[in-house]
Amino acid sequence: MELSRRTFFKFMGATGAAVTTKTSSAGAWTSKAPPDPYGCLVDLTRCIGCRKCEEACSEVNQLPAPESPHCQCTIFDKKRRPDESAYTVVNRYFTGKVDKFDQPLPTFAKVQCMHCQDPACASACIVGALTKDEVTGAVVYDVTKCIGCRYCMVACPFEIPAYEYFDPITPRVMKCTFCNERLSKEGGLPGCAAICPTEAITFGKRKTLLKLAKKRLRENPGTYIDHVYGEKEVGGTSWLYISSVPFEAVNLPVLPDRPSPKLAETIQHSLFSYLWSPIALFAVLGAFMYRSGKKQSRPEKREVPDGP
Amino acid sequence: MDHKSAPLKKKFFTPGVYVMLAFMAAGAIAIVARFIGGIGYVSNLTNARPWGLWVGVDVATGVALAAGGFTTAALAHIWGRHHYEPITRPALLTAMLGYTFVVLGLLVDIGRSWAIWKPMVYWNFNSVLFEVAMCVMIYLNVLYIEFIPVVVEQFKGRVNLPGSFAFLNRFLNRLLALADRVLGKVMWVFVILGVVLSCMHQSSLGSLMLVAPTKIHPLWYSPLLPLFFLTSAMAVGYPMVVFETTLATTSFQLDSEMEILTPLTRITVFLLGSYMVLKLGDMAFRGTYVYLLEGTFQTNSFIIEMLFGVIIPFAMLVSLRVRQSRKALFTAASLIVGGVVLNRINVFIVAYSPPLAENRYFPAPGEIFVTLGLIATLMFLYRFLVTWLPVLQKTREVAS
Numbered sequence: 009m010e011l012s013r014r015t016f017f018k019f020m021g022a023t024g025a026a027v028t029t030k031t032s033s034a035g036a037w038t039s040k041a042p043p044d045p046y047g048c049l050v051d052l053t054r055c056i057g058c059r060k061c062e063e064a065c066s067e068v069n070q071l072p073a074p075e076s077p078h079c080q081c082t083i084f085d086k087k088r089r090p091d092e093s094a095y096t097v098v099n100r101y102f103t104g105k106v107d108k109f110d111q112p113l114p115t116f117a118k119v120q121c122m123h124c125q126d127p128a129c130a131s132a133c134i135v136g137a138l139t140k141d142e143v144t145g146a147v148v149y150d151v152t153k154c155i156g157c158r159y160c161m162v163a164c165p166f167e168i169p170a171y172e173y174f175d176p177i178t179p180r181v182m183k184c185t186f187c188n189e190r191l192s193k194e195g196g197l198p199g200c201a202a203i204c205p206t207e208a209i210t211f212g213k214r215k216t217l218l219k220l221a222k223k224r225l226r227e228n229p230g231t232y233i234d235h236v237y238g239e240k241e242v243g244g245t246s247w248l249y250i251s252s253v254p255f256e257a258v259n260l261p262v263l264p265d266r267p268s269p270k271l272a273e274t275i276q277h278s279l280f281s282y283l284w285s286p287i288a289l290f291a292v293l294g295a296f297m298y299r300s301g302k303k304q305s306r307p308e309k310r311e312v313p314d315g316p
Numbered sequence: 317m318d319h320k321s322a323p324l325k326k327k328f329f330t331p332g333v334y335v336m337l338a339f340m341a342a343g344a345i346a347i348v349a350r351f352i353g354g355i356g357y358v359s360n361l362t363n364a365r366p367w368g369l370w371v372g373v374d375v376a377t378g379v380a381l382a383a384g385g386f387t388t389a390a391l392a393h394i395w396g397r398h399h400y401e402p403i404t405r406p407a408l409l410t411a412m413l414g415y416t417f418v419v420l421g422l423l424v425d426i427g428r429s430w431a432i433w434k435p436m437v438y439w440n441f442n443s444v445l446f447e448v449a450m451c452v453m454i455y456l457n458v459l460y461i462e463f464i465p466v467v468v469e470q471f472k473g474r475v476n477l478p479g480s481f482a483f484l485n486r487f488l489n490r491l492l493a494l495a496d497r498v499l500g501k502v503m504w505v506f507v508i509l510g511v512v513l514s515c516m517h518q519s520s521l522g523s524l525m526l527v528a529p530t531k532i533h534p535l536w537y538s539p540l541l542p543l544f545f546l547t548s549a550m551a552v553g554y555p556m557v558v559f560e561t562t563l564a565t566t567s568f569q570l571d572s573e574m575e576i577l578t579p580l581t582r583i584t585v586f587l588l589g590s591y592m593v594l595k596l597g598d599m600a601f602r603g604t605y606v607y608l609l610e611g612t613f614q615t616n617s618f619i620i621e622m623l624f625g626v627i628i629p630f631a632m633l634v635s636l637r638v639r640q641s642r643k644a645l646f647t648a649a650s651l652i653v654g655g656v657v658l659n660r661i662n663v664f665i666v667a668y669s670p671p672l673a674e675n676r677y678f679p680a681p682g683e684i685f686v687t688l689g690l691i692a693t694l695m696f697l698y699r700f701l702v703t704w705l706p707v708l709q710k711t712r713e714v715a716s
Binding site for chain 1: 350351352353354355356357359361362363364366367390393394395396425426427428429430431432434435438439440441442443444445446447449504507508509511512513515516520523524525526527528529530531539542668670671672673674
């Protein structure tokens with residue numbers, strides 16, 4: 009483990025040069041959200057729980073038909089989550105609202121990928137298999153890159169990505185695609201938005217939808233909770249919700265405004281951009297090693313073990 | 317250097333080895349089942365709970381407990397404390413085997429094991445996991461290179477293959493001689509590189525969970541997680557050496573190495589103390605102590621982790637009498653090792669509570685068998701390699 013003077017300085021010269029060429033530090037974190045993405049506005053006051061969206065979704069995405077498609081009776085007794093065979097599901101919630109005969113009023117809520125403006129899944133993905141489409145804003149999955157680490161599922165604040173756990177060799181991450189291929193065509197709508205008979209799902213540019221949502225809140229005082237869910241949650245999502253009941257009551261979690269990837273990405277980039285800190289550490293350790301090697305070559309008293 | 321490593325040359329098959337073989341067989345069956353029926357067939361992992369025992373123990377804990385490799389290398393080779401040379405080889409072997417098994421564990425855990433090479437081609441610099449994967453991959457190779465001299469020492473000029481392979485002897489001997497010459501000159505690069513890579517991915521393992529702030533219990537979720545992971549890895553390095561050395565010297569009836577372990581753990585007082593101050597300071601600063609008396613499973617697990625894994629062993633190690641007593645030192649070291657194991661399990665499994673879906677997780681028998689099987693295989697290989705290669709220190713009667 010001899011570290012000669014010449015090799016040491018040769019090496020340190022090179023690392024020093026590498027460190028100094030490092031340009032100004034990574035800088036503050038900036039959102040990578042596309043400027044004008046599409047979105048969907050879900051108005052929970054309009055949803056009647058017909059589950060046509062589930063049916064359309066299965067058809068468009070070649071998934072198995074939804075569980076008991078024509079029976080709305082018992083399916084709502086259990087709470088369902090999107091999974092590897094259903095990108096979207098509708099659940100029924102009784103939140104304490106009653107009609108004029110004191111009968112409990114249900115609220116139906118469709119759940120699917122929110123297509124975050126700064127998706128945690130895409131930031132987490134080890135190979136970049138999940139990306140946010142620059143134009144449509146859809147968060148899409150490229151199975152040819154995926155290694156199946158499931159970090160996207162750990163990262164997602166909405167617990168959306170599902171996994172084909174029973175496929176031993178080629179399992180896929182399964183989640184709503186925003187019907188991205190249909191969106192890319194002129195006038196294309198996501199399957200669920202196209203079929204919705206009550207216009208509970210409105211498709212459009214996110215900016216337009218935000219205006220529309222706020223208009224509805226303004227024009228129907230007392231009907232809605234004064235909050236557009238998804239406007240600011242985790243930095244904003246392409247899908248937006250308005251509701252007459254609190255969002256937590258329909259399993260839409262309270263989330264911070266800060267985009268999920270911000271903290272980890274800030275730490276990673278400020279430490280590792282241009283590998284400046286590993287290179288600097290290498291140089292410091294090299295210097296230590298060189299110095300201790302020089303000391304060793306002189307005859308010297310041995311290291312004294314723990315004193316009494 | 318007045319120490320000399322030597323192969324053990326002791327009886328290989330003991331009752332303990334048969335127990336290991338039984339665990340290995342159970343693990344093998346579970347792995348075969350995983351590759352026939354899928355991850356879901358052998359595990360309790362769900363969409364809400366994508367990471368469980370395999371990531372928490374096989375990967376995160378495996379990496380942490382292999383920290384003895386880079387911490388001893390830094391001490392003996394970089395700081396030049398050659399007094400500690402005898403422990404570098406067993407620590408290096410543990411690290412090498414540990415990281416090998418991290419990769420084997422990953423091959424079982426990731427859905428598309430055959431695609432494990434893809435991060436080398438598709439880069440995502442935003443991904444913490446990408447950085448961890450790159451570091452682990454390169455570091456594993458560095459560890460193999462660092463281990464080559466051990467093989468060279470045993471076989472240089474002595475390669476003597478039987479029968480029809482005999483024609484390879486001269487070639488292999490030359491190869492070993494060449495490796496000896498070249499590595500002697502460049503090994504310092506790999507030694508430093510090993511320490512740098514370790515610092516990078518030990519800390520980044522802690523950053524992994526930063527992307528999920530709403531799922532991790534606030535007692536653990538802190539922007540300082542990477543620093544905690546790095547300092548706890550450094551703190552557990554030497555106790556892990558104590559733990560192993562004591563087990564190895566007892567099991568193989570070698571000389572105890574207290575004259576090395578006693579001063580070694582004096583450094584741990586400082587490292588573990590720093591970790592303790594950081595953790596307690598973070599708790600005070602963020603005000604998370606309000607959760608301590610909730611009495612839930614999570615908070616109790618945190619209290620056990622900090623009390624038995626950090627505070628008590630720290631108090632023990634401060635005393636020189638503890639550091640000089642083989643039994644007491646082993647107890648303290650075991651507590652620290654157990655504390656770091658529990659910390660990694662806590663961060664990756666216990667602290668993780670997805671708010672939306674039904675979430676109850678306890679590892680399935682299949683998961684447990686895979687993990688135990690991998691650990692048993694690691695121990696088996698350790699025993700095999702120290703039996704035939706010069707890793708452990710010679711007993712003094714023989715050496716002199």
